[in-house]
Structures are given as C-alpha cells and as structure tokens.
Amino acid sequence: MQHIIDRFISYVTIDTESDPNSDTTPSTKKQLDLANLLVKELKTMGMTEVTIDKNGYVMATLESNVKHEVPTIGFVSHYDTTPDFTGANVKPQIVKNYDGGDIVLNKKQNIILSPSYFKDLLQYKGQTLITTDGTTLLGADDKAGITEIMSAMEYLIQHPEIKHGKIRVGFTPDEEIGRGAHKFDVEKFGCEWAYTMDGSQIGELEYENFNAAGAKIIFKGKSVHPGYAKGKMINSMLLANQFISKLPKNEIPEKTKGYEGFFHVVGISGSIEETVVELIIRDHSAKKFKERKEFIHELANKFNKKWKKQFGEEILIAEVKDQYYNMKEKVKPVFHIVEIAEKAMKELGIKPLIKPIRGGTDGCQLSYKGLPCPNIFAGGHNFHGKYEYVPVESMVKATEVIVKIAEITAIKK
Structure with missing residues (x-):
C-alpha cells in the first residue's frame, strides 16, 4: 500500500x-x-x-x-x-x-x-x-x-x-x-x-454518458446616452437575462440527477452593445438531446423576430456545437x-x-x-x-x- x-x-x-x-x-x-x-x-x-x-x-x-x-x-x-x-x-x-x-x-x-x-x-x-x-x-x-x-x-x-x-x-x-x-x-x-x-x-x-453540446449566444445592443435613451437604447445584458430566464428552471445541474438532462449557464460577459452567454447542454437520450438543441435555436428565432423591426437585423446569434456523444x-x-x-x-x-x-x-x-x-x-x-x-x-x-x-x-x- x-x-x-x-x-x-x-x-x-x-x-x-x-x-x-x-x-x-x-x-x-x-x-x-x-x-x-x-x-x-x-x-x-x-x-x-x-x-x-x-x-x-x-x-x-x-x-x-x-x-x-x-x-x-x-x-x-x-x-x-x-x-x-x-x-x-x-x-x-x-x-x-x-x-x-x-x-x-x-x-x-x-x-x-x-x-x-x-x-x-x-x-x-x-x-x-x-x-x-x-x-x-x-x-x-x-x-x-x-x-x-x-x-x-x-x-x-x-x-x-x-x-x-x-x-x-x-x-x-x-x-x-x-x-x-x-x-x-x-x-x-x-x-x-x-x-x-x-x-x-x-x-x-x-x-x-451524456450527449453533450456547447452553446455560445451573442446578444447585440445599441448604446445611447441614458438621459435620452427612451425607445432607442437596447441593452444587450438585459436581453441576455431575458433569454436565460426562458430556460427551464428545473432543468439545471443543481436540480437534476441520474438520466435527467440539463441546460447549464457557465459564463456571461458583456456591455450594453454586446453580451456573450455560454452554456452547456446535456442529455443521455439522443432524442431529448436533439430537442434541447432545437429549443435553443427556436428561442433565438423568437427573440430575433420580436426585435427585428426595432434593431433592423438579427439581434442575437446562437452557435451550438456538439462536443461528444x-x-x-x-x-x-x-x-x-x-x-x-x-x-x-x-x-x-x-x-x-x-x-x-x-x-x-x-x-x-x-x-x-x-x-x-x-x-x-x-x-x-x-x-x-x-x-x-x-x-x-x-x-x-x-x-x-x-x-x-x-x-x-x-x-x-
């Protein structure tokens, strides 16, 4: 020994x-x-x-x-x-x-x-x-x-x-x-x-083991003097916060076990003009894993549709990449x-x-x-x-x- x-x-x-x-x-x-x-x-x-x-x-x-x-x-x-x-x-x-x-x-x-x-x-x-x-x-x-x-x-x-x-x-x-x-x-x-x-x-x-993917979501914004910001400023940090709040609240590492999958926010950094959120996606089921990735893209599309008129283009970009299976x-x-x-x-x-x-x-x-x-x-x-x-x-x-x-x-x- x-x-x-x-x-x-x-x-x-x-x-x-x-x-x-x-x-x-x-x-x-x-x-x-x-x-x-x-x-x-x-x-x-x-x-x-x-x-x-x-x-x-x-x-x-x-x-x-x-x-x-x-x-x-x-x-x-x-x-x-x-x-x-x-x-x-x-x-x-x-x-x-x-x-x-x-x-x-x-x-x-x-x-x-x-x-x-x-x-x-x-x-x-x-x-x-x-x-x-x-x-x-x-x-x-x-x-x-x-x-x-x-x-x-x-x-x-x-x-x-x-x-x-x-x-x-x-x-x-x-x-x-x-x-x-x-x-x-x-x-x-x-x-x-x-x-x-x-x-x-x-x-x-x-x-x-888990099927695994990583997601990087880039939120764009518009910075305007706060005294004259009404109807003009778009704060990318607040957009990121809204996005995170739409993720299933009980499907996170601290509330799951066994075969249960999750979304896990691992990093966030930003300013008014741009915020980057990084998260990982995990699930043992290949079907559910695919659905989780699709959920991120669908959520991104909803945000882009909602803000397209005011922002003039896609307000966020969602990149999802498989890591292992x-x-x-x-x-x-x-x-x-x-x-x-x-x-x-x-x-x-x-x-x-x-x-x-x-x-x-x-x-x-x-x-x-x-x-x-x-x-x-x-x-x-x-x-x-x-x-x-x-x-x-x-x-x-x-x-x-x-x-x-x-x-x-x-x-x-």
Missing part, C-alpha cells in the same frame, strides 16, 4: 493543469513534466513499445505471456488536471485510520472536510485517506487512475504466473478541457477494447466487455455500481473513434476542488481490478 501512496504523491505534486484558452496540444507545456516521467518509469519497469508523440500521448505495451490467442485490451487515464481550481503546489495530507469525524484541511483558513456535508466519507471509516491542504485540488482525477494502471502493470511484470494477453496502456493530456481523445491514435493503440480508469467511488462501472451506442454491441469488468469486481468482493456518467470521459470519444471504452472507478471523491480526497484502499482495489480483468480476458475459451 505504501508503494501506491508514494507513487500517487509523486504524480499529484507535479502541476499539470490544462488551459482551455490554448490551441496547442498539450495545452500547457508543464503537462509534459509528468508525461516524460511516466515514459521513464514505463521503460524502467520493463514495458515495451514505450512512446510519447509530439502531442504528449504516452503509450506502452505489456506483452502477452500466453500462447493461445487473446484479445489485445487497453487501459487509459489522463494526466492533466482541471483549470476549475488550482493544481499548483499540491501538498497532500495522509489521514491514517480515519475515525469518521471532521478532517481539518487547513487550520489557518478554517477549511474542514466534514462527513456532515460529504456523507460518502463515512463509508471509508478505518481506512487511509489522502486529502488536500485546503488550498488546491488533489489531482486524483485522474492521477489515481494513472497510479493504478502503472501499479497493475508493474505487478503483472513481477508475477509472470498470472496469465494475460497483450495489454496496452495510454495516458492522455487535456481530458479536462474536452480534448483528451482528439489526437489519440486508436489505430496505433491497436486494441479490441479498453477501459478508462477515471470513475469516482469504489465499484463504479459506467458505459453510458453517449458511448452506450458503441458499447452495447460488445457488452461482454462490461460483463468482464463486472465479473472482475465481483471476484474481488467489490459490489459493482453500474450507473450513467453525468459527464464525459476520454472513453466516450474513443468509443466513437472505434475503441469501445467503458469507465471504471479510480477511487477519488469531490473532484475539481479543495475538498477532493481518495481512499488508498480504493486505489489498491482498482489496481486489483485491472489485474483481474487481464486475467479473465486471457482465459482460454
């Missing part, structure tokens, strides 16, 4: 925050600090075909140790951390034998991780937790996944009595800004299927890959928690690029903020799941 703790801490203390405003891959050069470290470690432990391409995608192979034909499978995690909260100068704290009470993350700033608010903590009573110091995120998303894949490969190399087929591992940049799979070379990876180790609590197994459509035809992961968990005494992802992973995009790719738990909780933590025992179990999947896949039919 200490080996996993040490490996995880060595990864999270490297700042790999990605940048959505950058047009390079990776979006930040500092991500390569970890990528290059992983290349070095993969070679040292005995992996073959270790590569890193010009975009920072790391791949490696564990050769098969059986003579019969076995499907080539893969395991994938991303090494960037979200720009939602700082990942610089991460100072992990280790809480041994967690007693079920409050954890003081930062005494000076009175930042407390409490089970009274984060009830999931209570299921890890008696375990070892790794937390933040309250000033940064932790980076378990997804450096826990990387730790588990690396540890599993190392274990298989050290225990050749465990039979397995050819295994490929892949580590990607920029997943947190939606680009993790964009330049992933599926043909080069060469797998029949793979698993992302990017879920949350122990037992999670996911093969459904529900991997279920690509995984269902090869559903045995989910069943293998479920079997592995059950054999290890882990209760599978099969549920839809209220988001997306590299796996959903990879599935549409020809690599079916369900998602397995990495163990962390409260991603993207200062309350993030991971139970070490969950990382150990995730490592064991990888080994067990490799073992099950290699069983001669």
Whole structure:
C-alpha cells in the first residue's frame, strides 16, 4: 500500500493543469513534466513499445505471456488536471485510520472536510485517506487512475504466473478541457477494447454518458446616452437575462440527477452593445438531446423576430456545437466487455455500481473513434476542488481490478 501512496504523491505534486484558452496540444507545456516521467518509469519497469508523440500521448505495451490467442485490451487515464481550481503546489495530507469525524484541511483558513456535508466519507471509516491542504485540488482525477494502471502493470511484470494477453496502456493530456481523445491514435493503440480508469467511488462501472453540446449566444445592443435613451437604447445584458430566464428552471445541474438532462449557464460577459452567454447542454437520450438543441435555436428565432423591426437585423446569434456523444451506442454491441469488468469486481468482493456518467470521459470519444471504452472507478471523491480526497484502499482495489480483468480476458475459451 505504501508503494501506491508514494507513487500517487509523486504524480499529484507535479502541476499539470490544462488551459482551455490554448490551441496547442498539450495545452500547457508543464503537462509534459509528468508525461516524460511516466515514459521513464514505463521503460524502467520493463514495458515495451514505450512512446510519447509530439502531442504528449504516452503509450506502452505489456506483452502477452500466453500462447493461445487473446484479445489485445487497453487501459487509459489522463494526466492533466482541471483549470476549475488550482493544481499548483499540491501538498497532500495522509489521514491514517480515519475515525469518521471532521478532517481539518487547513487550520489557518478554517477549511474542514466534514462527513456532515460529504456523507460518502463515512463509508471509508478505518481506512487511509489522502486529502488536500485546503488550498488546491488533489489531482486524483485522474492521477489515481494513472497510479493504478502503472501499479497493475508493474505487478503483472513481477508475477509472470498470472496469465494475460497483450495489454496496452495510454495516458492522455487535456481530458479536462474536452480534448483528451482528439489526437489519440486508436489505430496505433491497436486494441479490441479498453477501459478508462477515471470513475469516482469504489465499484463504479459506467458505459453510458451524456450527449453533450456547447452553446455560445451573442446578444447585440445599441448604446445611447441614458438621459435620452427612451425607445432607442437596447441593452444587450438585459436581453441576455431575458433569454436565460426562458430556460427551464428545473432543468439545471443543481436540480437534476441520474438520466435527467440539463441546460447549464457557465459564463456571461458583456456591455450594453454586446453580451456573450455560454452554456452547456446535456442529455443521455439522443432524442431529448436533439430537442434541447432545437429549443435553443427556436428561442433565438423568437427573440430575433420580436426585435427585428426595432434593431433592423438579427439581434442575437446562437452557435451550438456538439462536443461528444453517449458511448452506450458503441458499447452495447460488445457488452461482454462490461460483463468482464463486472465479473472482475465481483471476484474481488467489490459490489459493482453500474450507473450513467453525468459527464464525459476520454472513453466516450474513443468509443466513437472505434475503441469501445467503458469507465471504471479510480477511487477519488469531490473532484475539481479543495475538498477532493481518495481512499488508498480504493486505489489498491482498482489496481486489483485491472489485474483481474487481464486475467479473465486471457482465459482460454
């Protein structure tokens, strides 16, 4: 267990925050600090075909140790951390034998991780937790996944009595800004299927995710001296406010769960002359997803029709772009890959928690690029903020799941 703790801490203390405003891959050069470290470690432990391409995608192979034909499978995690909260100068704290009470993350700033608010903590009573110091995120998303894949490969190399087929591992940049799979070379990876180790609590197994789109709505206005503005001024900020008020009030992230979709306003900036509203659109149902996008366009048309006479042209422009789709459509035809992961968990005494992802992973995009790719738990909780933590025992179990999947896949039919 200490080996996993040490490996995880060595990864999270490297700042790999990605940048959505950058047009390079990776979006930040500092991500390569970890990528290059992983290349070095993969070679040292005995992996073959270790590569890193010009975009920072790391791949490696564990050769098969059986003579019969076995499907080539893969395991994938991303090494960037979200720009939602700082990942610089991460100072992990280790809480041994967690007693079920409050954890003081930062005494000076009175930042407390409490089970009274984060009830999931209570299921890890008696375990070892790794937390933040309250000033940064932790980076378990997804450096826990990387730790588990690396540890599993190392274990298989050290225990050749465990039979397995050819295994490929892949580590990607920029997943947190939606680009993790964009330049992933599926043909080069060469797998029949793979698993992302990017879920949350122990037992999670996911093969459904949101269909996702982003919308940028530009509102125009006319600025006139406020003392003489009657009938002349058009305030684009107020138009934007009216538009937002027309969105379904109960179809927002904070009021939905499970398969329920939503509209989520993520940004607004403007002046009298021009205001830009950015929102994301999510739904598991392809039909409802299409309807949500159509709703935005229909609402835009109503505004343009209403204001055309006074403004003289379209008063707003609505741009809606698809981001990713529900991997279920690509995984269902090869559903045995989910069943293998479920079997592995059950054999290890882990209760599978099969549920839809209220988001997306590299796996959903990879599935549409020809690599079916369900998602397995990495163990962390409260991603993207200062309350993030991971139970070490969950990382150990995730490592064991990888080994067990490799073992099950290699069983001669």
